[in-house]
Amino acid sequence: MNINQPSSLLPVPSGTLQIPESPSQELVWFSLIIPTYNEAANIEKLIQRLTNLLDERIPGNYELIVVDDNSPDGTWQIAQSLIQKYPQLQVMRRQDERGLSSAVIRGWQVAKGTILGVIDGDLQHPPHVLLQLLDAIIKGADLAVASRHIDGGGVSSWSLIRRFLSRGAQVLGLIILPSVVGRVSDPMSGYFLVRRQSIANVTLNPVGYKILLEVIGRGQIKQIAEVGYVFCERKQGESKVTWKQYLEYIHHLLRLQFSTGHIGKFSQNFPVGRFVRFGLVGLSGVFVDMAVLYLLSDPTTLGLPLTRSKIIAGEIAIFNNFLWNDAWTFADVAMQQNSWRQRCKRFLKFNIICLAGLVLNVLVLNLVFNFLIRNRYVANLIAIAIATVWNFWVNLKLSWRVTQVK
Incomplete structure (x- = not known):
């Protein structure tokens, strides 16, 4: 894994998307990645809320890593300006790569935590649910997923078309890749925690912006827990969901199916x-x-x-x-x-x-x-x-x- 080092920012890994079994620096218990692109209006409020929650639950034993894809609105600069106020915060600015999934993995590659997580940078994932996810990991889960489709979960004001597309994507996943998609109620969730050891030394190869499928499909995930959450509507900035993301999702399902041998697992189970x-x-x-x-x-x-x-x-x-x-x-x-x-x-x-x-x-x-x-x-x-x-x-x-x- 090669490292390019922009000044005063976290190093940007290059090469294969593989998580090391143990970090090169002193360990913390929990590392939370926040992938961003044009989230200047939301990033400070999110960092404040996360810090307040985690300082109370696991003070000094966590880190927040903003991985920004060189946002034109200067998200990475705003995040960098907050480091002095929030010492658990670190920032990575990517200039040669794009994409939410790879941003998450690049963040995990430099993370020091034994528990790795991801949360969106737009406040659509309610920060307080993070504490329930942490509790699920403490109780023994290898993977804790925030789900919109179990008790306590939902979507605030989605249109009928968006609800249909979301459920339709899940049905497609169940048909194409049942042994992966069928393990969770919300396979398109981008809000989850996973044990480092469950995905260490595995080459990840995501397509598009949904990383959870890759984690379940290629990782060694035994016990899964789910926590219900209500997906909040964006208050600042613009949604990045387009038809392209749905096509990438189908592409990802097909590639996982044929590259991981899940057809055989399906027939056995x-x-x-x-x-x-x-x-x-x-x-x-x-x-x-x-x-x-x-x-x-x-x-x-x-x-x-x-x-x-x-x-x-x-x-x-x-x-x-x-x-x-x-x-x-x-x-x-x-x-x-x-x-x-x-x-x-x-x-x-x-x-x-x-x-x-x-x-x-x-x-x-x-x-x-x-x-x-x-x-x-x-x-x-x-x-x-x-x-x-x-x-x-x-x-x-x-x-x-x-x-x-x-």
Whole structure:
């Protein structure tokens, strides 16, 4: 690891993105990296809040490292001017590299802590949650993640489109890289702590601005803890989230999948017992659908229009499947989340996922029939199988959360 040394600032590492097993300088317990770009309006307030919290909890046993990508608004200069007031603060100015993920790793490379962390520099990550993350590490977690998607978490005033994109990105992650994304409820979180030993001597290779996937995918992470937090709206400066970040996220998922051997891990850890139960429940739904369709549409019974009857029958079958899955397939999870609000939330997710499964079924049916196998029944069987796996896996990871989180 080569070092370039700008005057009066922290050295900027170069070379491979690898965290040393032990720092070259005297240890502190905790190092928190704050990657910044054009955060001049927020940086002083953030440093003040973090210092007040950490001086009370672990006085003198931490460091704050601002890693700035040569911000045009002079963020690094403002941070540097605060060092005399806040002796635990250090600043790195990067002029030859860009990107949040690499900024975090460069900060970790010069950090002295046995516990390494990251927090955004825009005050959208509430600083007080840091104390709960520290508590989780003290209790034995290798990785403590601040999550928007568990009890106590949320987003303050996101638009419907942004919520959809965030959840859609998570669903894509569960499909492409389930053995990594499925371990946490908020895989796109940029607010977490990790033990140095869990990621030491591993070459990290992030894409874009989400470093957590890289830490879970390449590190030796055994126990994970999550802490709920509400993602705050930015009060100063401009958001840096663009469509490019979502594309980089998908690129990162694919590269991790094919470079780390997680396909094999997925096949080894696939919950076959749950899947069989899910399939049997689905089969019961077929009989319910057929029976209700007969009762509603047959001329000898109610004689309702066919389309209306089918919609009602399909929804009753979905409700049947949900009840059986909640009581049998995922009973262990449902027992821990047994309030009516939680059940209604699961049912809504189950409905949406099944609808998406129906769309997937139709798409696969047409693709297989038109391009692969000119037999409509074989093509339909393949489409049903793929849609069933989709429904099971996405419900497993979104409707009935089954993770390694403690």
